[in-house]
Amino acid sequence: xxxxxxxxxxxxxxxxxxxxxxxxxxLDRLDRHGQADDxxxxxxxxxxxxxxxxxxxRASRVLDALxxxxxxxxxxxxxxxxxxxxxxxx
Amino acid sequence: xxxxxxxxxMALACAGCKAVNEPAxxxxxxxxxxxGFYDYFRQITEYxxxxxxxxxxxxxxxxxxxxxxxxxxxxxxxVMALIPEFLKxxxxxxxxxxxxxxxxxxxxxILEEHIQIAEDHDQLILxxxxxxxxxxxxxxxxxxxxxxxxxINPGRVIIDHVEEHTAxxxxxxxxxxx
Numbered sequence: 001x002x003x004x005x006x007x008x009x010x011x012x013x014x015x016x017x018x019x020x021x022x023x024x025x026x027l028d029r030l031d032r033h034g035q036a037d038d039x040x041x042x043x044x045x046x047x048x049x050x051x052x053x054x055x056x057x058r059a060s061r062v063l064d065a066l067x068x069x070x071x072x073x074x075x076x077x078x079x080x081x082x083x084x085x086x087x088x089x090x
Numbered sequence: 091x092x093x094x095x096x097x098x099x100m101a102l103a104c105a106g107c108k109a110v111n112e113p114a115x116x117x118x119x120x121x122x123x124x125x126g127f128y129d130y131f132r133q134i135t136e137y138x139x140x141x142x143x144x145x146x147x148x149x150x151x152x153x154x155x156x157x158x159x160x161x162x163x164x165x166x167x168x169v170m171a172l173i174p175e176f177l178k179x180x181x182x183x184x185x186x187x188x189x190x191x192x193x194x195x196x197x198x199x200i201l202e203e204h205i206q207i208a209e210d211h212d213q214l215i216l217x218x219x220x221x222x223x224x225x226x227x228x229x230x231x232x233x234x235x236x237x238x239x240x241x242i243n244p245g246r247v248i249i250d251h252v253e254e255h256t257a258x259x260x261x262x263x264x265x266x267x268x
Contacts, residue, residue, distance in 0.1 A: 063255035067226035068193075077161045077192035080116075082222035 043085035091138050091149065092130075099145040109148035112138065113187040113216055116158040124168035127155065131172060135179035152186035152216045153177070160191070160200035170203060177211055184208065186216025187250065190228040193220060198231060205239050215247045219256060229256040233263045 030036040047065040050058045068086040091099075091112050102110065112134055121127060134151040142149035153176055155169040176182060188204040190197045208215045215236075220228035229249070236242055249260040 057254075060254035063253055064226065066223055067255065068223045070227060071230070073193050073195045073198050073231065075195060077194040077197060080158050080191060082192075082220065082224050084222045086223045 039088045040083060040085040042088075091142065092133055096141070099142060099147060103145040103147060107147060109150065110142060111150040111152070111183060113152040113218070114154045114156060115187065116156040120159050124165060124172060127169045128172055131176045135176050135181060139181045148181075150181045150183050152183050152214075154185050154188045154204055155200070156187060157189050157191040157197045157201065157218060157220075160197045161194060163196050163200060166196075166200045167203070170200075170207060173207055174211060177213065184214030184216060184246075186214075186248075187218035188215065189218035189232050190220050191218075191224070193224055193228045193231060198235065201232065201235055202238075205235060205242060209239055209241050215242070217247060217249045219249060219251045221251075225251070225253060226255055229259055233259065237263070 027036070027041075030038075030041060035041070043066055047062045050061045050065065053061070066085050070086075091110055114130070114134065117130070121130070131153060134153075138151070139149040153173050155166045159169075160166045173185070185204055185208040188201055190201060205215065207213070217232055217236075219225050219232060229252070232249070236244070236247060252260050
């Protein structure tokens with residue numbers, strides 16, 4: 001760290017710590033209520049692997065993991081919102 | 091800015107804001123007719139610039155039917171037919187926010203027709219990319235649609251709402267450096 005840099009750990013550690021505990025508590029709640037098999041939760045768990053990566057570009061790869069990778073337009077938009085993870089396909 | 095209160099304009103002025111630009115947007119519900127859009131286009135080309143001017147803020151806007159309302163091609167075409175009349179307004183910057191929402195065939199067709207309006211009237215383009223899981227696919231489809239229009243200058247297109255996974259795609263493909 002050079003003398004002019006802000007200490008990013010000082011700035012961001014507590015925020016990251018809070019978010020990590022939030023996620024852990026969310027997963028605990030899902031387990032308690034038997035909802036851990038939801039396709040969005042499965043996608044989230046697959047994306048977790050990127051958090052332990054040593055390679056830069058984690059945010060991009062997490063977003064990729066939570067994206068629809070099909071290429072053709074869908075036949076019709078039946079809703080206007082999005083769910084955060086693509087639906088499971090058979 | 092149509093959803094902002096007069097106090098918001100005051101806060102913007104106090105913060106030193108000199109100008110705002112307002113893309114045509116989904117109102118939070120689907121409008122029932124093209125006439126609703128006619129009134130909306132009047133609001134953002136006539137009324138909002140006057141409201142902003144009271145606070146010494148310049149107001150600019152973009153015109154389109156948002157992709158969230160593009161699933162009905164009949165309505166979308168009626169709305170797009172209104173656009174050329176409003177392009178003469180001095181505060182109009184171009185066509186936008188056009189793009190995709192759920193990446194459907196109708197949305198893509200209406201996007202293509204918006205791009206054609208921009209091309210025909212030599213307008214800037216402001217692009218809305220989809221949300222969450224739909225963003226990556228939608229950004230790719232939008233860029234393909236733009237690149238299919240050979241007369242569209244990528245330097246006159248803004249792709250908004252990019253995230254870490256779509257920003258490089260927009261920069262690299264948009265600048266023709268594939």
